[in-house]
Amino acid sequence: MAFGAVTVLVLVLLGLREPAAAGAKSAIGSLFLPLFGVVGSGQELVGRAGNALTSRARLVQEIAELRRANDQLRLQAVQAAEASRENERLRALLGWSKSGAWAGKAAKVIGRDPSAWWRTLRIDLGERDGVRPNQPVVTPEGLVGRVGAVGRTTSEVVLVGDPKCRVSVCVRETGEVGVLSASSSGVLDHRLVDLTHLPRNTGLRPGQMVLTGGVGGVFPAGLPVGTIVDHRSVGYGLYTEARVRLLVDTAKIQEVMVLLL
Amino acid sequence: MNWLGTILLLGTAFCGVFAEAVFDSPRRWLGAQINYLPPLMVYAALTASVWQVAAIAVCGGLWVDSLSGNPLGVSVLPLLGAGLVLHRRRELLLRHLPYAQFVIGTLATGGVTLLTLVLLLTLGERPLLGWGTLWQGAMIAVAGGLLTPFMFWMLGALTGLFSYQSAAGVSFRLDREIKRGRY
Numbered sequence: 001m002a003f004g005a006v007t008v009l010v011l012v013l014l015g016l017r018e019p020a021a022a023g024a025k026s027a028i029g030s031l032f033l034p035l036f037g038v039v040g041s042g043q044e045l046v047g048r049a050g051n052a053l054t055s056r057a058r059l060v061q062e063i064a065e066l067r068r069a070n071d072q073l074r075l076q077a078v079q080a081a082e083a084s085r086e087n088e089r090l091r092a093l094l095g096w097s098k099s100g101a102w103a104g105k106a107a108k109v110i111g112r113d114p115s116a117w118w119r120t121l122r123i124d125l126g127e128r129d130g131v132r133p134n135q136p137v138v139t140p141e142g143l144v145g146r147v148g149a150v151g152r153t154t155s156e157v158v159l160v161g162d163p164k165c166r167v168s169v170c171v172r173e174t175g176e177v178g179v180l181s182a183s184s185s186g187v188l189d190h191r192l193v194d195l196t197h198l199p200r201n202t203g204l205r206p207g208q209m210v211l212t213g214g215v216g217g218v219f220p221a222g223l224p225v226g227t228i229v230d231h232r233s234v235g236y237g238l239y240t241e242a243r244v245r246l247l248v249d250t251a252k253i254q255e256v257m258v259l260l261l
Numbered sequence: 262m263n264w265l266g267t268i269l270l271l272g273t274a275f276c277g278v279f280a281e282a283v284f285d286s287p288r289r290w291l292g293a294q295i296n297y298l299p300p301l302m303v304y305a306a307l308t309a310s311v312w313q314v315a316a317i318a319v320c321g322g323l324w325v326d327s328l329s330g331n332p333l334g335v336s337v338l339p340l341l342g343a344g345l346v347l348h349r350r351r352e353l354l355l356r357h358l359p360y361a362q363f364v365i366g367t368l369a370t371g372g373v374t375l376l377t378l379v380l381l382l383t384l385g386e387r388p389l390l391g392w393g394t395l396w397q398g399a400m401i402a403v404a405g406g407l408l409t410p411f412m413f414w415m416l417g418a419l420t421g422l423f424s425y426q427s428a429a430g431v432s433f434r435l436d437r438e439i440k441r442g443r444y
Contacts, residue, residue, distance in 0.1 A: 002315040006341050009319065013334030014384065021333050028327035035279050111328060114281035116293045116397045117378070117388030118330030122282070148330075162330065163387045184391030188292050251289060 026151035029122075033153065036110045040124070102220065104138070104257040105129060110154065119162035119182075119190060119250065121145075125258060126153040134218050136259045142224035142247035143167070143212060144256050155258075159250050160225065161186050161193045168215040169195065169225055173208045177215070180225065180244060191246045192229070198240040204231045210244050220261065265423050267313050270305055273416065274298060274321040282328045291404065293397035298325065299370040300409040302340050304416055306347035307356040307365075314344040331377075332384060339376035343369045359410040366412075370405025374398055 016024065091097075111122035125131045127150050137144040137157045145165050148156035158165040160180060167180040176198055183194040195210065208228045214221025224247055231242035277297030287295045298321045305314050322337030347354070347369065355361040375398070381388050 002311050003341065003345060006315055006319055006337060010334040010337050013323075013337075014332060016333070025327045025333050028323050028333075031275075031324070032279055032282070032328065036283075039283055111282035112285050112288075113329045114278065114294055114296070114325055115329045115331060115377075115388075116394070116401065117381070117390060119389065120330045122328065156330075158330070161389075163389055164330065182389050184389075185393075187389055187391040187393030188396065251285065 022149040025149060026154075029154070030151060032111075036122075036124070036154075040108065040110060103260045105131070105260055107137075107155075107256050107258055109254050109256065116187075119145075119159040119165075120148065121157040121159060121250070121253075121256075123155050123157055123256060123258070124153070126151045126155050128152055130260055131155050131258055135261060136219045136223070137256050138223060138259060139248050139253055139256055142226070143219065144248050144250060144253065146218055147258060157256065160246060160248075161190055161250070167219055167225065168213040169210050170213040171204065171208050171228065172211050173205070174203045176202060176204070177213050178242075180210070183243065185243065190251060191226075191249060193226070193244050193246060195228070195231075195242040195244045196239075198231070198242060200233070200238055200240060202231065202240045202242075204228050204240070204242055206230060220259070263424075266309060266420060267316060269416065269419055269423070270301065270309065270313060270317055271320055273412075274301055274317055275324060277301060278321065278324040278328065281325070287404065291400040292393065293400045293404075295404045295408065296370060296374065296401055297408065298322075298336075298340055299343060299373045299405050300366050300412045301416075302344045302373075303347060303362070303366050303369050303409050304412045306344045307351045307354065308416075311345070311348055314348055315341060318344055331381070332386065335380050335384065336377055338380065339373045342376060343373050359413075362410045362413055363406045366409025367402045367406030369409075371398060371402035374401050 013021070013024070105125060107123035107125040109121050110124050113120040121144075123137075131147055131150050133147055133150055135147045137147060143160055145157050145159040145162070148158040148164070150156075160167055161182055163182040165182075168177070169180050170177045178195045178198045180193050180195055183192050186192040186194075198204070206228055210225045210228065212219040212221055212223040212225060226244040226246040229243040229245050231240055233239070234241045274297075281294055281297060285294070287293070298317070301321070302314065302317055305317050318337050318341035322335075322340050323333065325331070325336050326333045347365065354365060356365075378388065378390075378394075
């Protein structure tokens, strides 16, 4: 009887449509919010205690380093602003549409996927913060993934390397376009993914940079993703596949940025 | 086990699922995350009622699915299946021996992992699989096996705190027996 009742319940749940299933998942997952909050506060306390123990000499040294970095970044910002103005002028001359600006929102990673066969994260931003499904998630190093199911206060991030996250990319040096997808060699090394749909005669070399291609409407063009590791011929020599090492180590990241496009 | 026992089991399941989502160290060391639910299910199946087994399968399965990329409900049936099989055969199992607990825990954890994957593939999902999955499965199963005796010890101690103490031994002693008849 217990088995029958549970089986019926499971069949009903598995038969739910995507939005209803996502809503149910979000509602059940929200039970963990207080515990996520407690762990977040604990980490903050530990961080503050660590700050209190940092020596004055080290802090002075860090301030000096940050000032130097700030000066360099200011200079780069001035150059970037000038380049942006020039870009706008040229676009206006050619009659091209203006490319949209990226607005990012920082989020903390509060949980990771418990199962071994998916690559997802949970972040502390949700619907009330303006997060929507399929928005790109990045770090300063490069692309992390895209937003999956969105709850009111938390969201799921589907990482690059998960079977549900495919990214249109191009190789910066050769201009070749392909699709990044999950790799079977990425089961144990989460930073390895496959670059598929490449032409037969490819000029790929290890170390070349892979960027988002901007095709598909989810990820903007030009976000760094990874570097080429190696490539091989597949489909009786008709196509080429490459392995790409992701720039972002998703096992270590604690903070990410959601691009509110 | 009373209602307090049920709360204890469900609370342990809740904390276990939360720990899986928050503490990522086992994945870095072993290449796979520890699954706390099968060892708990082994304990419940060998000590609790069938309704408590069902409650852990439903609540634990839904909790773990809500924090993972699994479709909601997919972890429930493998847990329930393992729990019911053990519950039906529990009189035949040497459940008080840590070695037996380790073996049962390893088999149950491995079986639950395998059944979940089979169910996912049956539903048309495409989980991340490769040769490394064998290593992950082995690590998850062994970790589950090692965790099972610990689960018996911990939950046994906690249950003992909240229940009546067992009666003291009888005062009968062999050397004080009065024997009658001819010697």
